Amino acid sequence: MSADLVVSRARADEAPIIANLMQFYIHDFSELWFDREVEGELGPDGRFSDYPLLETYWSDPSREPWLFRLGGLPVGFALVNDVAHSETPVDRAVAEFFVVRKHRRRGVGQAAAHALFGTAWGVWEAAVVRRNIGALAFWRTAAASYPGVRDIVEEDHRDGLWDGAVLRFRVG
Numbered sequence: 001m002s003a004d005l006v007v008s009r010a011r012a013d014e015a016p017i018i019a020n021l022m023q024f025y026i027h028d029f030s031e032l033w034f035d036r037e038v039e040g041e042l043g044p045d046g047r048f049s050d051y052p053l054l055e056t057y058w059s060d061p062s063r064e065p066w067l068f069r070l071g072g073l074p075v076g077f078a079l080v081n082d083v084a085h086s087e088t089p090v091d092r093a094v095a096e097f098f099v100v101r102k103h104r105r106r107g108v109g110q111a112a113a114h115a116l117f118g119t120a121w122g123v124w125e126a127a128v129v130r131r132n133i134g135a136l137a138f139w140r141t142a143a144a145s146y147p148g149v150r151d152i153v154e155e156d157h158r159d160g161l162w163d164g165a166v167l168r169f170r171v172g
């Protein structure tokens with residue numbers, strides 16, 4: 001992985017960068033939503049709907065927007081909050097996490113995830129929708145390979161809160 005990956009908290013004036021990357025993120029997810037009526041459809045303007053409440057990542061202190069850059073250019077983002085997908089409360093939850101296709105499978109995601117883990121001690125969670133098999137493999141690897149991670153628990157949920165895997169682990 002290139003040593004010049006920079007993971008930084010996104011400033012308010014960088015919100016449009018995340019909004020743009022979010023279009024590609026939703027496009028990736030739309031492939032998993034082939035059997036859904038509305039989700040994953042483009043609007044008449046050729047864009048996906050804006051991500052709900054994105055602006056709260058700059059107003060609510062429990063929410064953090066992160067940008068990943070290589071050579072100064074955006075290659076991904078993460079939205080981190082404290083909203084658990086199971087009954088077990090967590091300190092930090094990865095709500096959204098994305099690496100652009102050109103730079104995948106080169107360790108960018110793992111290095112970015114490790115940089116995020118380094119920002120907060122406590123119980124972290126990554127929830128992965130059932131059909132996102134590659135992402136589940138990614139989070140298993142990213143959590144297990146971080147030296148400060150322990151107590152990894154993986155649960156399979158199919159309830160009102162979540163349909164898929166919930167990975168929890170302690171950092172620090």
Ligand SMILES: CC(C)(COP(=O)(O)OP(=O)(O)OC[C@H]1O[C@@H](n2cnc3c(N)ncnc32)[C@H](O)[C@@H]1OP(=O)(O)O)[C@@H](O)C(=O)NCCC(=O)NCCS
Binds near residue numbers: 105107129135137
């Ligand atoms: C999931 C995602 C963030 C991975 O980013 P990445 O930069 O490609 O991940 P890395 O290169 O750091 O992968 C590290 C390891 O995770 C595992 N992994 C990553 N992507 C995988 C995939 N699609 N299938 C299986 N294993 C995968 C592999 O073990 C990989 O190591 P290897 O390439 O040496 O085999 C990226 O594919 C993505 O943005 N996907 C679309 C959005 C998404 O699903 N986000 C996660 C929401 S929970």
